[in-house]
Amino acid sequence: MAMAQAGFATALFDMRLGVEWIALALLELRRDLLVRPPPRPIASKYNPDQPRVPAGNPDGGQWTSGGGDGSSGEDSSVLETALDGLDDGSLDWATGRSRGGAVDWPNATPAQRARLVASELQAQAAIRRVQEIDARWKPPASISEGIEGAIATNQAAVRQAETRLRELQGTGIGPGPFAQESIPARSMGRKLQREEQQEINRIGSTYGCHTCGTSQPGTKAGNFVGDHQLPNAIVTPGGSQRLFPHCLSCSLRQGGRITGMKWRR
Numbered sequence: 001m002a003m004a005q006a007g008f009a010t011a012l013f014d015m016r017l018g019v020e021w022i023a024l025a026l027l028e029l030r031r032d033l034l035v036r037p038p039p040r041p042i043a044s045k046y047n048p049d050q051p052r053v054p055a056g057n058p059d060g061g062q063w064t065s066g067g068g069d070g071s072s073g074e075d076s077s078v079l080e081t082a083l084d085g086l087d088d089g090s091l092d093w094a095t096g097r098s099r100g101g102a103v104d105w106p107n108a109t110p111a112q113r114a115r116l117v118a119s120e121l122q123a124q125a126a127i128r129r130v131q132e133i134d135a136r137w138k139p140p141a142s143i144s145e146g147i148e149g150a151i152a153t154n155q156a157a158v159r160q161a162e163t164r165l166r167e168l169q170g171t172g173i174g175p176g177p178f179a180q181e182s183i184p185a186r187s188m189g190r191k192l193q194r195e196e197q198q199e200i201n202r203i204g205s206t207y208g209c210h211t212c213g214t215s216q217p218g219t220k221a222g223n224f225v226g227d228h229q230l231p232n233a234i235v236t237p238g239g240s241q242r243l244f245p246h247c248l249s250c251s252l253r254q255g256g257r258i259t260g261m262k263w264r265r
Contacts, residue, residue, distance in 0.1 A: 022114050105147040112147050119154035126161035133174045133230060137164055169211070172254035175229050175244060176211035185241040188232045196243070200226045204245030211250040218248035225251040 105112075130137050139157040144150045169176045181203045183196060192200065201217075204224035208215045217224045227246035228235075231254070235241055246254070 022117055108147045112151070116147055116151050116154075119151045119158075123154040123157040123161075126158045130161045130164050130168070133168050133234070134164070172211045172227070172246070172250050173231060173234070175242075176209075178208050178213040179210040179229075179244055180207040182210075182229070182242040182244045183226075185226075185228050185243050188228065188235075188241070192226045192243075196226065197223055200224050200243060200245050204247075207245070209247040209250055210244040211254075212247060214247050214249075216247065217245075227251060227254070 108116075127138060139160045142153050142156075144153040165174070166177070168174045169179075175182070183199050183203075186196075201224055204217060205215060207213075209217075209224070210227065210229075219225065224245035225248060226243040228241050229244055230239065230241065232241075
């Protein structure tokens with residue numbers, strides 16, 4: 001009788017621990033999603049052949065005019081959309097199995113099952129964040145053994161996604177490691193108004209180029225380039241954009257990287 005009671009107490013503890021794991025994963029996911037800026041729909045369509053102002057010009061590095069005005073609309077719930085998208089089939093890349101969850105391991109404890117669910121939520125969120133920029137990227141496929149192996153695979157996917165995101169940020173694709181403040185992008189190609197340029201300069205002087213961190217713009221006029229993020233060439237139709245300060249050197253290097261990203265999409 002005492003052994004049965006002890007076994008029940010252990011199972012109850014495992015179940016409670018499992019619930020705590022899932023609650024923690026959901027809180028972390030909500031935190032990551034809520035810190036992102038709300039979307040601002042863009043009405044214009046980017047012309048991939050749109051040139052930049054030559055480097056010797058005072059406005060060197062800026063995109064030339066050619067895009068239409070952006071339009072604003074109701075902000076959608078980023079959190080609700082992302083949570084709705086956590087589908088059952090998106091983790092097949094990791095395990096090479098149909099997503100059956102913990103039922104694939106009948107001897108798993110409730111705590112292990114909860115950790116599996118938590119790791120899958122975290123992996124999906126990390127992968128989706130990268131794919132917002134690099135749509136074709138995904139972690140290398142792997143075969144796991146047992147529920148602990150599946151958890152480890154999901155955790156490895158999170159690390160790989162974070163590494164890929166840092167790589168993209170370091171080349172000017174996505175807000176960079178020095179990104180702090182930004183301003184809304186009115187359109188994809190319009191030259192900055194005086195007030196906008198002053199604000200971009202203020203942000204750049206305070207925090208530096210969002211990609212490399214330098215406080216020197218490098219342009220003839222001494223202005224930071226207003227860098228659209230995500231870049232015009234890879235932002236999805238209707239996707240939101242913001243302007244971050246860019247030095248001329250990073251702005252010019254960004255062009256070739258974006259060409260490669262367009263090919264990948």
